[in-house]
Amino acid sequence: MGNIFDGMLKEGESLFKNLDALDFEFVPKLLPYRENQQHYIAGCIKPLLQGRNGKNLFIFGAPGIGKTAAIKWVLRDLEEHSDDVVPVYINCWQKNTTYKIVVEMCGLVGYKFTQNKKTEELFRIVKERLNKKAVVFAFDEIDKVEDFDFLYSILEEIYKKTVLLITNYREKLDELDERIRSRLLPEILEFPQYNRDETAGILKERMKLSFVSGVWEKDAFDLVAEKTADIKDIRCGLYLMRAAGMIAEDNEMRKIMLAHAKSAIQKLPEFTVKDKDELDDESQSILSIVKENSGKKIGDLFKVYQEKGGTSTYKTFQRRISKLSENRFISTEKITGGKDGTTTIVSVEKEKKLTEF
Ligand SMILES: Nc1ncnc2c1ncn2[C@@H]1O[C@H](COP(=O)(O)OP(=O)(O)OP(=O)(O)O)[C@@H](O)[C@H]1O
Ligand SMILES: [Mg+2]
Numbered sequence: 001m002g003n004i005f006d007g008m009l010k011e012g013e014s015l016f017k018n019l020d021a022l023d024f025e026f027v028p029k030l031l032p033y034r035e036n037q038q039h040y041i042a043g044c045i046k047p048l049l050q051g052r053n054g055k056n057l058f059i060f061g062a063p064g065i066g067k068t069a070a071i072k073w074v075l076r077d078l079e080e081h082s083d084d085v086v087p088v089y090i091n092c093w094q095k096n097t098t099y100k101i102v103v104e105m106c107g108l109v110g111y112k113f114t115q116n117k118k119t120e121e122l123f124r125i126v127k128e129r130l131n132k133k134a135v136v137f138a139f140d141e142i143d144k145v146e147d148f149d150f151l152y153s154i155l156e157e158i159y160k161k162t163v164l165l166i167t168n169y170r171e172k173l174d175e176l177d178e179r180i181r182s183r184l185l186p187e188i189l190e191f192p193q194y195n196r197d198e199t200a201g202i203l204k205e206r207m208k209l210s211f212v213s214g215v216w217e218k219d220a221f222d223l224v225a226e227k228t229a230d231i232k233d234i235r236c237g238l239y240l241m242r243a244a245g246m247i248a249e250d251n252e253m254r255k256i257m258l259a260h261a262k263s264a265i266q267k268l269p270e271f272t273v274k275d276k277d278e279l280d281d282e283s284q285s286i287l288s289i290v291k292e293n294s295g296k297k298i299g300d301l302f303k304v305y306q307e308k309g310g311t312s313t314y315k316t317f318q319r320r321i322s323k324l325s326e327n328r329f330i331s332t333e334k335i336t337g338g339k340d341g342t343t344t345i346v347s348v349e350k351e352k353k354l355t356e357f
Contacts, residue, residue, distance in 0.1 A: 009252040014212070015245050021209035022242045024235050027072045030205065033198045034070045040189050041074045045162050048085045048134040054162030056184050060170045061191030064233030067166050070191075071138050078136065085134045093141045094280050098150040101139075102126060123150075127157050134160035143167045144323065148180055155183040193232050200225035203237045211245065215254065220244065220261040227265055240264045279329075282312070286320050290330050291348050298332075298344040321346060 009015070020026060031038065037059075044055040061067055075087040088108055095101045102122045106114050109129040114122055135158055139145070142165040154163065163184060165173075176184070194202065203225050207216060224244065228237030243264035248256040279287065289304050302317050310317070321344075325332045333345045 007254055009249060009254050013254070015215045015249055015254070015256065016210060017212050018210050019242070021206060022238045024238060027069050027076070028205065028209065031066060031069055031073050032201060032205065033194060034066050034073075034191075037066075037070050037189060037191060038074055041070065041164065042077075044164075044187065045074070045078060045085065045136050048136065048160055048162060049082055051160075053160050054134070054136065056163040056186040057165070057189055058173050058184075058186040059164060059166045059189045059191065060168065060172070062193055062232060063168055064235040065191050065193055066234065067191050068140055071140065071164060071166060075136065075138065085136060086130060087136050087138070088130075089138045089140065091140045093144040093283075096144050096146050096280055098147050098153075101145075101150045105130075119149075123153055123157075127153075131157075131159055136162045136164065138164040138166065140166045143169055143172050148177060151180055152177075152183075155180065194229075194234070196226070196229040199229040199232075199234065199237065202234055203228060203241065206238060207241060210241070211256075215245075215248075216256045217258065219258045220256050223258060223261045224264070227268075236268070240268070243267055279324075282310075283320055283324060285310070286317070287324055287329055290321075290324070290346050294347040295345060298346055301346055 021028070041057065041059075044057045046054075048054040059067055059071075072089065075089055078085055078087055086109075088105060090101055090104055092101070095104045099119045102119050103114050105126045106112075106122055109126055111122075111125050111129070137154060137158075139151070151163070154161065163186070165184075165186065170190075173181070173186070173188070200222075203221075207221065224237055224240045227240060228234065240261065244256050244260045247263050248260045251260070253260070285308070286305065289301060289308065293301055293304055298318065298321060301321075302314055305312075305317060312320070321330070321332065324330045325346075330346055330348050333347070334342060335345055336342045
C-alpha cells in the first residue's frame with residue numbers, strides 16, 4: 001500500500017469533469033443502439049425535404065430508453081440540415097392543454113403578443129407562419145395532454161407536416177378520438193429496451209463525458225451498470241453515477257469505489273424517475289402538498305389544496321394525483337372499509353419504488 005494520503009482528493013480537485021453530461025436532458029453527440037429508430041424517424045420526415053407531405057409516426061416504449069433523446073437528436077440534425085422544415089418540439093406534460101401548446105408554438109414562431117388573445121386567434125397566427133414552410137411536430141408525453149383540439153387543428157390546417165407522438169403506452173393510440181386517428185394514420189415505431197451490454201455501453205460513454213478519466217473503479221461501475229440494467233431505465237444509471245461521485249468526493253477520495261456505489265444505491269428510493277422540473281406548475285404544487293402531508297387521505301389533501309388557493313375540481317385533483325403516481329413521484333394505496341368507506345392514502349415514503357420493479 002502506498003502513502004495513505006495519496007488516495008485523497010486535494011483541495012479544489014474534483015472527480016467530475018462535466019456534471020451537465022449527467023443531466024437527464026443532456027443529448028449526447030452519439031446515441032448508440034438507436035441508429036435504426038433515428039433512421040426510421042428521419043425517413044418519415046424526408047418527404048418534407050422533397051416538397052412533399054411527411055408521414056406521421058406514433059412512438060412508444062418504456063421510460064428512460066432514449067425516445068426523447070432520439071427525437072431531439074433527429075430534430076437537431078434537421079435544423080442544421082435545412083431552413084425549410086421547422087421543428088416544433090413540445091413536452092405535453094409541461095404544456096398539457098391546447099391553449100398552452102398554442103402559446104408555446106407562438107413563442108417558437110417568434111410571435112410575442114399572446115396576451116388577451118383566444119386560442120383560435122393564436123392558432124390562426126401560428127398557422128399562417130408555419131404554412132409558409134413544412135413542419136415537424138413532436139408531441140412528447142402525449143398521454144399527459146388534457147385535450148386534443150390542437151392536434152385536430154394541426155391535422156386539418158397545416159399543409160406540409162410530420163406529426164410525431166411519443167408515449168410510454170402503446171394503447172394510447174387506440175384511445176385517440178376517431179376524428180384524429182383517421183386523419184393521423186400514423187406508422188408505429190417501438191423502442192425496445194436495452195439489454196445489459198447496451199446499458200453498460202451507454203453508461204460508459206456518459207462516464208467518459210462527465211468524469212475525470214480513471215476515477216471509477218471497475219467493480220463500482222459494474223455494480224451501477226448492473227443495477228441500471230435491472231431497473232431498465234438509463235436515468236437510474238445517471239443518477240447513481242452522480243450520487244456515487246458525490247459520495248466519493250464527500251469522503252475526499254480520488255477514486256469511486258464499490259462502497260460508494262453501494263451507498264448510492266441505498267439512496268435510490270429518493271430518486272424520482274422523471275425530473276420534477278418537467279411537471280407543470282399545478283402538479284408541482286400538488287406534489288409539494290403531498291410531500292408535506294405524506295400518508296394522508298386524498299380528501300384531506302384536497303382540503304389542504306383548496307386552503308392554499310387551489311381552484312381545480314376534486315375530479316381534476318384526483319386525476320393529477322394518479323398521474324403523479326403513474327410516474328412514480330408518489331405512491332397511492334386504496335383502503336377499503338374504513339369509517340369513510342373506500343379512500344386513497346397518498347404518500348411519498350415509498351416514492352418511486354424503483355427498487356421494486
Ligand atoms: N442510446 C443512448 N445513448 C446515450 N444516452 C442515452 C441513450 N438512451 C438513453 N440515453 C439517456 O438516458 C436518459 C433517458 O433517456 P430519454 O430521456 O430519451 O428517455 P425516454 O425514453 O424519453 O423516457 P420517458 O418515456 O420516461 O420520457 C437521457 O439522459 C438520455 O440521454
Ligand atoms: Mg421522454
